[in-house]
Amino acid sequence: MTKKQRYEHVLNFFQEHIPDAETELIYDNPFQLLVAVILSAQCTDKRVNLTTPALFRKYPTPQKMAAADFDDLFPLIRSISYPNNKTKHLIGMANMLLEKFNGQVPMTVDELVQLPGVGRKTANVITSVIDEQPNMAVDTHVFRVSKRIGLVSAGASTPLAVEKELIRHIPEHMVHRAHHWLILHGRYVCVARNPKCHECPLTQWCKYYETFVAPYAGQD
DNA sequence: ATCCCGAGGG
DNA sequence: CCCTCTGGAT
Numbered sequence: 154m155t156k157k158q159r160y161e162h163v164l165n166f167f168q169e170h171i172p173d174a175e176t177e178l179i180y181d182n183p184f185q186l187l188v189a190v191i192l193s194a195q196c197t198d199k200r201v202n203l204t205t206p207a208l209f210r211k212y213p214t215p216q217k218m219a220a221a222d223f224d225d226l227f228p229l230i231r232s233i234s235y236p237n238n239k240t241k242h243l244i245g246m247a248n249m250l251l252e253k254f255n256g257q258v259p260m261t262v263d264e265l266v267q268l269p270g271v272g273r274k275t276a277n278v279i280t281s282v283i284d285e286q287p288n289m290a291v292d293t294h295v296f297r298v299s300k301r302i303g304l305v306s307a308g309a310s311t312p313l314a315v316e317k318e319l320i321r322h323i324p325e326h327m328v329h330r331a332h333h334w335l336i337l338h339g340r341y342v343c344v345a346r347n348p349k350c351h352e353c354p355l356t357q358w359c360k361y362y363e364t365f366v367a368p369y370a371g372q373d
Numbered sequence: 374a375t376c377c378c379g380a381g382g383g
Numbered sequence: 384c385c386c387t388c389t390g391g392a393t
Contacts, residue, residue, distance in 0.1 A: 190378085191379095191380095193377090193378065193379085194377090194380070195376090195378095195379065195389080196377060196390080197377060197378090197392080198377095198378075199392095200390085200391070200392090232390065233389090234377080234379095234388080234389050234390050234391080235379090235380090235387095235389050235390085236389075237388070237389080238380075238381080238387095238388055238389085242381095269381090270379090270380065270381090271380085272381085273379095273380095274379065274380090275380085278378080291378095292378040292379075293376095294378060295378080312379095332378095336378060340377090345375090345376075346376085
């Protein structure tokens, strides 16, 4: 099967079977989304949404957050993973917004990744969600699923390499939805350990299934 | 026990 | 490339 056919089958399947409503981060401006995405590393969106209302109430703007005291901000995000790092990142990020970006959230990946706590994945989320740029944020799910089902070559060993391959093959207007579908599929079916291949309708096009599951079918 | 839509530093 | 950070849900 050609790579082109593989993409057609997979994207078509996602379009028909995966709903695109799910728990998502709550925000009402770019600054709030940036904060929420920084907080979301290794943490569920649900828990982030539980902490952000109080955080945004106390630090509604980059100006307020830049002036925040570590010991005042920390308790507000104490229940999230890596509260120490994230407190430093938020205050540092807000300061750089003021110093380098005129108090505005920049809207290019190259500028965003300069901010403390903002890596390529976060920058791609911000630019694709806020500005509808056709960027693909490669998190752990997208990385794993893309490789398993053969959307990218097995040799793509970094998130950046996977990102570039996906972008090359997915039509621009589908990038955002494809991102969401890959995440949902990875979260509920194509999970990291013991993927639920028995309930996956993609097995007939899946490299992982072909190599690691099908040859052992019937054995136990 | 193992996993969550990672980033920074060595 | 590796390691560390680090809480909550299941």
